[in-house]
Amino acid sequence: MLGRVNHIAIAVPDLAAATASYRDILGAHVSQAQPLPEHGVTVVFVELENTKVELLEPLGAESPITAFLAKNPTGGMHHICYEVVDILAARDQLSAAGARVLGSGEPKIGAHGKPVLFLHPKDFFGTLIELEQV
């Protein structure tokens, strides 16, 4: 079911400061900030040769990363995103196996304009999983 790692995400309290650290200290190319109100986050992507790192900051009162940042005030690894070819088939197979697909179960359009879904971290060894159809 799983293809490549699309990105690894880090929740941060201050996106501008995190962008500056990755750009100026680590010497990475970082994309422009992209507000995603439907997901309750603003994101940038650190573009690496083999994958991407997504830096996430809360956006709006209902952000799904607010509680995470309250527990991890300096920031922390938040999710890993795997690519899948058919996200609805993946969802149905995962649900049938007892994994909790988060939200309504219907994919939303993610940061790359492609459908995404999330799987509960307690079902996968304490790691929140994002699936992205490519």
Ligand SMILES: C[C@H](C(=O)O)C(=O)SCCNC(=O)CCNC(=O)[C@H](O)C(C)(C)COP(=O)(O)OP(=O)(O)OC[C@H]1O[C@@H](n2cnc3c(N)ncnc32)[C@H](O)[C@@H]1OP(=O)(O)O
């Ligand atoms: C769009 C863009 C893109 O790439 O395209 C994105 O990535 S958007 C990325 C942002 N979107 C999302 O994260 C959407 C999916 N997330 C969610 O639905 C939710 O955040 C959630 C279900 C993971 C957690 O919500 P919740 O209200 O249950 O929050 P709680 O704080 O009570 O968390 C319940 C338990 O899960 C743990 N927990 C929460 N978040 C994480 C995480 N990221 N990684 C590992 N564990 C986690 C908590 O510590 C707690 O464990 P304990 O009970 O042991 O303390």
Ligand SMILES: [Co+2]
């Ligand atoms: Co993501």
